[in-house]
Amino acid sequence: MSGYTEHSAVSELGIDSGQRFVQKPFTAAELVQQVRDPLIAAREAPMCPDVADTPARVLIVDDERHNRQLLEVMLAPERYLVLTAGSGDEALALAALQPPDLILLDIMMPEMDGYEVVARLKNDRATKHIPVIMVTALDDREARLRGMRAGAEDFLAKPVDRAELCVRVRNLLRLKAYGQYVQRLEEVERLKTGFLSTVSHELRTPLTSIRGSLGLLASGAVGAMSADGLAVVAIAERNALRLMALINDILDLERLETGTMELQFAEVSVGSVLSRAMDSLATSGRHGVTVEVPAVDATIRADADRIVQVLVNLLSNAVKFSPSGETVTVAVGFPDNAAEFSITDRGRGVPAAHRRTIFERFHQVEISDAREKGGTGLGLAICRTIIEQHGGTIGVDSAAGGGSTFWFRLPMSALPAPLQGSHLVGSIVPS
Amino acid sequence: MKVLIIDDDDDIRSIAGLTLSRVGGMDVIQAASGAEGIRKACDENPDVILLDMMMPVMDGSETITALRAHPATAATPVIFLTAKTVGAEVERMNSLGAAGVLTKPFDPRTLSEEVRILLKRSSGS
Numbered sequence: 001m002s003g004y005t006e007h008s009a010v011s012e013l014g015i016d017s018g019q020r021f022v023q024k025p026f027t028a029a030e031l032v033q034q035v036r037d038p039l040i041a042a043r044e045a046p047m048c049p050d051v052a053d054t055p056a057r058v059l060i061v062d063d064e065r066h067n068r069q070l071l072e073v074m075l076a077p078e079r080y081l082v083l084t085a086g087s088g089d090e091a092l093a094l095a096a097l098q099p100p101d102l103i104l105l106d107i108m109m110p111e112m113d114g115y116e117v118v119a120r121l122k123n124d125r126a127t128k129h130i131p132v133i134m135v136t137a138l139d140d141r142e143a144r145l146r147g148m149r150a151g152a153e154d155f156l157a158k159p160v161d162r163a164e165l166c167v168r169v170r171n172l173l174r175l176k177a178y179g180q181y182v183q184r185l186e187e188v189e190r191l192k193t194g195f196l197s198t199v200s201h202e203l204r205t206p207l208t209s210i211r212g213s214l215g216l217l218a219s220g221a222v223g224a225m226s227a228d229g230l231a232v233v234a235i236a237e238r239n240a241l242r243l244m245a246l247i248n249d250i251l252d253l254e255r256l257e258t259g260t261m262e263l264q265f266a267e268v269s270v271g272s273v274l275s276r277a278m279d280s281l282a283t284s285g286r287h288g289v290t291v292e293v294p295a296v297d298a299t300i301r302a303d304a305d306r307i308v309q310v311l312v313n314l315l316s317n318a319v320k321f322s323p324s325g326e327t328v329t330v331a332v333g334f335p336d337n338a339a340e341f342s343i344t345d346r347g348r349g350v351p352a353a354h355r356r357t358i359f360e361r362f363h364q365v366e367i368s369d370a371r372e373k374g375g376t377g378l379g380l381a382i383c384r385t386i387i388e389q390h391g392g393t394i395g396v397d398s399a400a401g402g403g404s405t406f407w408f409r410l411p412m413s414a415l416p417a418p419l420q421g422s423h424l425v426g427s428i429v430p431s
Numbered sequence: 432m433k434v435l436i437i438d439d440d441d442d443i444r445s446i447a448g449l450t451l452s453r454v455g456g457m458d459v460i461q462a463a464s465g466a467e468g469i470r471k472a473c474d475e476n477p478d479v480i481l482l483d484m485m486m487p488v489m490d491g492s493e494t495i496t497a498l499r500a501h502p503a504t505a506a507t508p509v510i511f512l513t514a515k516t517v518g519a520e521v522e523r524m525n526s527l528g529a530a531g532v533l534t535k536p537f538d539p540r541t542l543s544e545e546v547r548i549l550l551k552r553s554s555g556s
Contacts, residue, residue, distance in 0.1 A: 244536060
């Protein structure tokens with residue numbers, strides 16, 4: 001008789017199973033941390049246990065004691081935790097109590113033969129995932145087929161060759177580990193999706209009431225307000241919108257980085273993405289900056305919505321940082337089988353020390369930029385993530401004090417149609 | 432125009448209700464759950480239903496499915512008013528037979544107009 005004598009391995013996902021909370025009022029950094037931590041943990045947790053930290057448990061089932069001992073000796077160098085059972089009943093009881101990682105199962109046993117044991121194991125939800133190698137003197141095709149049909153994963157004929165035994169056991173243990181790894185990945189994916197959805201909902205719901213109340217006050221629908229009162233309400237509403245933009249940007253970035261937001265690649269007209277970006281800009285632009293956009297007759301393979309998001313981000317930055325009356329110029333070129341978009345402004349420029357870090361989260365050239373220019377500090381990080389997920393690159397060329405050119409380059413899956421010049425077809429002067 | 436707002440959040444129901452009545456000049460009925468919403472939709476026969484997606488017990492998907500299955504409400508346009516903004520989620524809501532999807536937080540100055548536009552677009556399609 002034998003049984004388990006050591007601890008069981010406990011599967012750890014490495015992520016918190018409980019709820020996480022952000023204490024109000026929270027800073028942007030705290031919020032980001034609360035959103036990121038479980039996602040990063042989830043991303044890093046499911047290491048594939050190719051070589052497990054704890055020894056695998058192998059159960060040998062055979063009614064002959066010397067057969068059990070022989071297999072135990074053969075497996076000794078592998079340092080498994082070997083358990084033994086002298087009958088089918090005993091094997092099923094052990095497997096139900098604490099499932100082993102693999103079972104070596106004799107076929108010809110009294111009372112309950114190996115076929116019945118394996119069938120029962122595979123019909124039980126708790127034990128069906130345990131790989132079974134049938135070990136028997138019966139070396140004929142029918143016996144192998146019957147064993148496999150009953151659910152056994154592999155077969156070994158007596159007399160057992162030690163090297164073959166060890167290789168087959170090792171391979172099946174590895175396969176089982178990969179199966180568990182995939183299951184953990186699926187579980188992590190479910191947790192990530194659920195977490196993002198909950199954060200999104202729980203943050204937006206109170207903001208809906210805040211913004212709605214302020215909007216009603218500002219509209220005069222619930223009574224007239226003094227000029228000072230309206231000014232105060234406008235400040236509150238502007239900041240509610242800023243918080244909303246921050247939440248949207250944080251969630252966008254997390255969805256992109258964790259793969260929850262899958263890019264939808266398609267053949268996309270360059271002209272249409274430029275046009276859509278300009279439409280978005282026209283509704284949000286301000287302070288009299290002209291934007292010049294070229295006519296481009298070409299197609300790229302990209303996620304149109306995400307490329308529009310990048311263009312709107314870069315264009316609105318360019319407008320924000322341009323002096324009133326200046327012009328922002330958009331250009332599109334096709335160097336080295338890539339599509340290159342560039343947005344040039346006449347703003348204050350980006351100092352050399354910031355040209356790489358400006359694409360990192362919450363990095364801004366001037367500490368007051370987020371407040372004065374109304375940005376979240378995440379826009380360029382989102383742009384970089386989107387462009388990198390397209391297999392492209394993004395950067396900025398600038399001479400301090402002499403304007404900036406933000407550019408991104410997307411690999412072309414096919415050669416573009418000939419470029420029809422880059423003459424101006426439209427411009428807007430955001431009011 | 433008579434509008435039924437189904438949302439489990441009391442504050443959002445109040446704000447949306449005030450918005451649609453004061454700014455949009457609509458008659459507003461409210462329900463705090465999917466079940467109450469279905470009952471009121473049958474009794475009051477609204478012109479449009481604004482439906483929250485994430486609600487306890489009976490969520491927006493189950494509610495719209497039940498509304499579509501009931502003869503008295505099968506043809507009533509339903510617009511989701513939701514905090515969910517991911518493209519795939521919006522597509523799913525549209526596929527449930529919604530006339531459109533409006534996202535939270537909404538702008539009270541434009542909400543009633545957006546509802547009218549969605550209704551017009553939906554009846555024209």
